[in-house]
Amino acid sequence: MAELKIGDYVKGKRFGSFEHDFQGEIEKVYENSVLIHILEFDQADRILVGELNNRAIVRKDDATLAKVKNS
Template sequence: MVTGSELAIGEKISVRKSQDVPLSFKGTITKVYENSALVSIDSFDDQYKEVVADLQNKTVVGFKHIRLVNKTEK
């Protein structure tokens, strides 16, 4: 699990689908809160196209669901 001190605006992350998160996606941190972050959704599977449209390509994700993308994957 990452913490707020590990995250910075512009950081690339990945999120896996879970009970709390409706889709898997890769994104970019746009704002960091106390226990979560506002994330722009950059890439996702086509099956989630309607969900992403409903979210207007942004969502708030708790730190426990965020995984930092390796620098080599950017």
């Protein structure tokens, strides 16, 4: 698995009240999880994403790298 870094664009698996997967940019990396700024999501999850202020903490194992930040 590639090392996740701040600025990487990732896909997050649905969890909790999310009905669908989502995508966004990593804002912070923790030991076993990442804070994702949610940028793309299904409209069915619109209210939940708004309540979470467009952010979610996701286990690293549940975050799939979609695009690497250019250094």
